[in-house]
Amino acid sequence: MEGYQKSFGPLLTALLALVLLWPGSLRAGETEPALALSPPALVLKGIPFEVTVSGTPAQPLWLVLDGRRHALVFDGGEALVEGLVTGADHAALALVDATGRVLAEAQSPAIAAWLSVLPALLAIVLALVFRQVILALFVAICVGGWLGYGLAGERLLTSVLDSVNVHVLTAASDSEHMSVVLFCLLIGGMVGIISRNGGTVGIARHITRFVRGRRSAQTTTGLLGTAIFFDDYANALIVGNTMRNITDKLRISREKLAYIVDSTAAPVSAILLVTTWIGFQVGLIDEALRPLAGFEGSAYGVFLAAIGYSFYPILALLFVFMISLSGRDFGPMLKAEIRAVQRCGGQDEALTDREAIAEEASIDAKPGIPHRALNAIIPMTVLVLTTLGGIWYTGMSELGFPAGASLRDVFGNGDSFTAMMWGSLLSTLVALVMTRAQGLLSMDETAHYWFEGVKSMLLPITILMMAWALSSVNEALNTSDYLVSVLSDSLSPELIPVSVFLLSAFTAFATGSSWGVMGIMMPLVVPLAWAVLQHHGLAGDPAAMHLFYAAVAAVLAGAVWGDHCSPLAETTLLAAMASGCGLVEHVRTQLPYALFVGVISTLCAVLPVAYGLPWWLGLAISAGIMALGLRLLGRRAEAPEQETDVPTRAEADAR
Known part of the structure; x- marks a missing residue:
């Protein structure tokens, strides 16, 4: 025992002294509060950027950027400094005190803004x-x-x-991205089941009874796309998967189906009063209106007033029905329609397309089983109703289940991603239960064709993932900041709507994100438009407020236009995927139509309305010019007498 004490006694004494002296030693070692310098990961030459300094300094500090001193004013433990680099290949940053002593250093690479x-x-x-x-x-x-x-x-x-x-x-890793992925996979699995159990064949036969030819099939697709207005993602996936077999049967090209699906997805979701877009848009407008001095009105009131000036979404929807009812096409779409009409069968030929975004396995109905339309209608109905109900429930939950909540507010605050997953899961389960209850497929067959449907979605999901990755790269490169800087100079009030429309469209085209463009542009455009009106003494003048509303609408309309033209856009990918069309072929055939409508809306609506033409007259003139242009440029892909050919029940069964 005595030896034990001799061995460990000095050690215990040293440890005890260390513990007692530890707080004092900490206090003695403290010299400066911890300060953090957070520069941007990348700087664009000629584009302002922000540097954040966080901490609680005990003395005045300065940030030195390329030799220039910027005084720091801390608010809540943070200070923001706006910097600018013009010629150097990097931004050199240093945090210094009053004596010039450097407390922290950092640097960020700088590249030419156009890159x-x-x-x-x-x-x-x-x-x-x-x-x-x-x-x-x-x-x-x-x-x-x-x-x-x-x-x-x-x-x-x-x-x-x-x-x-x-x-x-x-x-x-993004939860909303994975919600879309799961939704796509579950939808693909459900389609695989209802294709094998005869449901899609049954619904195609029933709809064929009412479809009087290629024109009415395209019109029906457009009406269905307009009816499913609550979300653009759900719209594209549901309409494309529902109508694909019918349009194949009537020898309507996959490119035409993808165009109708794409042009009734985002436009209708963007302008109707109860959609998943509304909460996002109204939230952006509300945030942008707060600092405006002298503005009277609500964010939702601004959104409602701006709907009439959303020329491109309205005209894009109208042009879909012009194309469908007239049976006329032009450009690459006409060539695609001629190829579809001339081939003996629509679906098999379409599936051999090398560019098909979804190289889907041909899932035919199982021989010898009845083809009941309800086996497709009921799962699809469950999908739509559950998605709508899910958006309503999540919206009410977000608002706290108020008694007098309006449907617009509820849907505007709903979580469409969660609701879409609920809908796709329940519809898949319903399809599985119905298939097994009727003895149409064994459990092994049901599982096999569910996986076949899922497998058809792997290629488009891969493309979707890479498109999202490129979007994050664009964000890291501050692409939108550079594009927005194009409008940094002062504009006349009448040129604001068209400038915003074109810049929003190009930004959406380059980035592939309509929501991203709205999120970036709206906080900039609303104060800019109000400031320009104030500068010219027009702020609050009822005769000039149409310029303010047109500028707000131009952000939305430009984002949708650029989204339609871009192969990087999510709705473009989803529309091509759901229609079984090649992504590049979809873009090549849709681009002339989108440019046609966009140019007419710019020249005949956006510009004239800014100079005083009533918005409704601008829409009417644009619609008339579109109809005239389609009459002059377009032609039918088949003889007119073939338009009214109606397949008999025997012919439909034989096919």
Whole structure:
């Protein structure tokens, strides 16, 4: 025992002294409060950027940026400084005190501002030229990652490795992105089941009884797309999967189906009063209106007043029905329609397309079983009703289940991603139970064809993931900041709507995100439009408020127009996927139509209305010019007498 004490006594004494002296030693070692310097990961030359300094300093501090001192004013433990780099290849930052002592240093690479749009443009050009979407997106992501490192030569290999390990992985980690992925997979599985159990054949036969030919089939598709207005994602997936077999049977090209689906998805969701878009838009408008001095009115009132000035979404919907009812087409769409009419069968030929976004297995109905339309109608109805009910429930939950909540407020605050997953899951379960209850397929067969349906979605989901990754790369490169800087100079009030419309469209085209464009542009455009009106003494003048509403609508309309033209847009991908059409073919055939409507809406509605023409007259004139242009440019893909040919029940069964 005595030896034990001799051995460990000094050690215990030293440990005890250390514990007693520890707080004092900490206090003695403290010299400066901890300060954090947070520079941007990348700087664009000539574009202002912000540097954040956080901490609680005990003395005045300055931030030195390329030799210039900026005094720091801390508010809530943070200070923001706006910097600018013009010629250097990096932004050198230093945090200094009154004596000039450097407390912290950092630097960010700087690149020419125009390079920030290079990845998006590269993806678009490569996709259109080589018709290899995945390769185009991969190259664009790698180039964007390299630009993010300031084009450092030693970082080139790292940029290639980061394409999947960082950018795609980040896109896959987003909960809303995964909601869309799960929705697509479950929808694909449900379609696989109802295709094999004869449900899709049954519904096709029933709808064929009312479809009087190719015109009425296209019109029916457009009406269905307008009826499913509550969400653009659900719209594209439901309408495309429901009508694909019918349009194949009537030899309507997959390109035409994808165009109708795409042009009735975002436009109708953007302008109707009860959709998942409304809460997002009204929230952006409300946030942008708060700092405006002298403005009287609500965010929802501004949104309602701006609907009439949303020329492109309204005219795009109208043009769908012009195309469908007239039976006329022009450009690449006409060639696609001629190919579809001339082939012996629609579906099998369409599935051999090398560019098909979903190289789906041909899932035919099982021989020898009855083809009941209810086996498709009931799961689809469950999908729609559950999605609507889910949006209502999540919206009410977000609002706290108030007694007098309006339907617009409820749907505006609903969680469409959660509701879509609920709907797709329940519809899949209903399809499975109905199939087994009727003894149409064994459990092994049901599982097999569910996986066949899921498998058809793997390629489009891969493209979707890479498109999301490229979107995050564009965000890291501050692409939108550069595009917005184009309008940094003062504008006359009448030119604000058209300038905002064109810039929003180009930004959406380059980035592929209509919601992203709205989120970026709305907080900038609303104060800009109000400031310009104030500068000219027009703020609050009822005779000039149409310019303010038109500027707000131009953000939405431009975002939808650019979304329709871009192969990177999510709704473009989903419309092509649900229609079984090649993504590149969908973009090639839809682009002339989108440009046709967009140019007419710009020249005949946006500009004249800004100079005083009533909005309804601008819409009427644009509609008349579109009809005249379609009459002059378009022609039918078949002889007129074939339009009214109606398949008999025997012919439908034989097919």
